[in-house]
Amino acid sequence: MIKKLNNKLSIPFIIILLFFSYGCETSQSSKSNISLKYLGAAGWEILSDTSTVLIDPYLSRIKLVGNSTTKNISNSAAARDWGKDQRPKFYRDDEYEPDTLVINEHISSADYIFVHHTHFDHAADVPYIAKKTGAKVIGTESLSNLLRAHGVPNNQIITVKGGEDYVFDNFSVKVLPSLHSALRKKLYFNSESIQKGIKVPLKIKQYVEGNSLMYYFRFKNHKVLTMGSMNFIGDAIEGLEPNILLAGSANSRKEIYNYTERLLSLTNYPDIIIPTHWDDFRVTYDASQEAAIKSKASPFIEDVKNILPNAEIILPKHLEPMVFESK
Ligand SMILES: [Zn+2]
Numbered sequence: 001m002i003k004k005l006n007n008k009l010s011i012p013f014i015i016i017l018l019f020f021s022y023g024c025e026t027s028q029s030s031k032s033n034i035s036l037k038y039l040g041a042a043g044w045e046i047l048s049d050t051s052t053v054l055i056d057p058y059l060s061r062i063k064l065v066g067n068s069t070t071k072n073i074s075n076s077a078a079a080r081d082w083g084k085d086q087r088p089k090f091y092r093d094d095e096y097e098p099d100t101l102v103i104n105e106h107i108s109s110a111d112y113i114f115v116h117h118t119h120f121d122h123a124a125d126v127p128y129i130a131k132k133t134g135a136k137v138i139g140t141e142s143l144s145n146l147l148r149a150h151g152v153p154n155n156q157i158i159t160v161k162g163g164e165d166y167v168f169d170n171f172s173v174k175v176l177p178s179l180h181s182a183l184r185k186k187l188y189f190n191s192e193s194i195q196k197g198i199k200v201p202l203k204i205k206q207y208v209e210g211n212s213l214m215y216y217f218r219f220k221n222h223k224v225l226t227m228g229s230m231n232f233i234g235d236a237i238e239g240l241e242p243n244i245l246l247a248g249s250a251n252s253r254k255e256i257y258n259y260t261e262r263l264l265s266l267t268n269y270p271d272i273i274i275p276t277h278w279d280d281f282r283v284t285y286d287a288s289q290e291a292a293i294k295s296k297a298s299p300f301i302e303d304v305k306n307i308l309p310n311a312e313i314i315l316p317k318h319l320e321p322m323v324f325e326s327k
Contacts, residue, residue, distance in 0.1 A: 032221045032326035036244070036274070038316035039106070041121045041281040042228040044246065047321075048219040049170040054113045055215070055226050055246075056122040057129055059106055060099035064090045064282050068120055068204050069188060085283060092205040096120055098128045102285075106319060107133070112168065114215050115139035116228025117180060118146060118194055120207035121281055127152055138166075138173070142193035142210020149200045162213055162236070174216040174240075179231040180209050181248070182255035216240050221326030225267060227276060231256055234266055241268045244324065249275035249300035260303040272312045272324070275300050285318050 035047040042056040063085060066073030073091070090096075103125060110133040115123050123143055127150035130137050136156050137147055144159045160166075162177030182188060192208040214232060217224040225242035230253035245267060253259040264270070278296040279289050293315065301313050314322065 033323055034219055034222050034224075035321045035323045036224075036316075037321045038274075038276070038318055040279050040285065040318050042116060042226075042246075042248070042277040043122075044226070044276070045107075045110075045321075046217070046219075046224065048222070051111045051169055051171065052109055053171075053217070054107070054110045054129065054135070056116055056228055057107065057110075057113060058121050058123075058125050058281065059103045060097075060125055061102070061281050061284060062090045062096070062099070062120075062204075063087045064092070064120075064204065066092065068092050068207070069183065069190065082283075083287065085287065087284075090204060093203055095201040096124050096204050096207065097201065098125045100128060103128060103132070109133050110135040113137045114173070114226070115143050116178070116214065116226070117212040118142040118207055118210035120204050122228055124202075124204075124207055130156055138175075140193070140211045140213065142208070145194045145196050145198060146202070146207075148196075149194075149198050149202075160213070161211070171217055171219045173218070176214040176216060176236040177233055178212040178214040178227075178229065178236065179233060180212045181230040181250070181252040183252055186255050216242065222324060225270070230259070230277070232263060232266075234262060237263075238266045239268070240266075242270045244272045244274065245270040246274050246276040247300070247304075249278045250296050253300065260300065261307055264304070264307055269308055269311070272314065273304050273308070274314045274316055276316075279318070289318075 037045040039045060039057055039059055040061060041058045043058050044055040046053040066077040107129055113126055113130060113135045115126055123146060126137060127147055130147060130152045136158055138158045138160060141159050144157050147157050160175045162175050164175040166173055190209045193210040194208060212229055215226045222244060223242045224244045225240055226246045227248040230248040230250050247263060275297045278292055280292045297315055304311060304313050
């Protein structure tokens with residue numbers, strides 16, 4: 001196809017193409033821009049200046065049957081139609097295994113990895129990615145114990161508890177204490193952490209929450225507030241002024257009083273709102289997300305539109321970079 005095209009292109013046209021591709025490259029690497037790529041679940045890659053930051057990178061998207069946080073497997077979960085997905089099923093009692101082929105396909109380098117909490121869909125791929133990239137990893141003590149158990153060197157592990165405000169190479173991060181989603185109509189509660197000296201591999205059910213955090217990134221021209229759950233502590237986020245909000249948008253948000261309005265007003269009505277953690281992360285990247293968009297992302301977007309008719313709301317597509325230029 002490319003060969004065919006090349007034969008048809010005139011030399012002046014090729015020169016114009018080269019000019020444009022050079023121009024794009026220059027603007028993408030400009031220091032004032034950042035690029036965000038949705039990795040699914042609560043996972044993101046943020047490229048800024050010269051740093052690659054990963055947030056809750058969970059790419060394995062294992063075919064988990066039922067819930068990872070309760071013993072009960074509902075009939076609907078067990079009877080789920082997995083379509084053409086021939087991968088093995090996982091249950092909460094099974095040992096977790098990262099899908100290194102998928103990870104290697106999409107993650108080549110990282111300088112920092114930030115993790116909101118240690119449930120499997122946030123933390124289970126992090127030891128492999130940390131060892132592969134040599135990135136510094138920032139998260140709770142529960143995360144640090146997970147990393148050490150997997151042999152990640154101590155000089156890569158930065159343990160935080162919420163309240164820290166740390167400077168990195170060319171950005172800073174305020175670590176915010178937070179709360180986990182009020183899953184299962186608020187019946188979810190877990191105060192467990194991954195313990196020091198735990199033996200690996202861990203079973204899926206051993207990826208316990210280990211406390212929840214949010215992060216407020218200050219890049220050169222962008223401030224990004226990230227969420228790993230559909231919940232927050234009002235006092236912790238009040239007065240922040242992100243211009244980009246990665247807003248938890250799955251249905252457990254409905255358990256929270258005035259979730260969307262409080263989230264937006266406490267953070268001074270961000271210019272750009274991007275729903276996160278809305279996708280069906282038990283299916284591969286090429287599977288349809290129509291049902292998840294319809295039941296989770298779209299209703300949240302409608303909520304935001306009702307409160308902020310002029311906000312830029314972006315429904316992210318898996319693995320497609322979005323470049324934000326500075327104002
Ligand atoms: Zn969780």
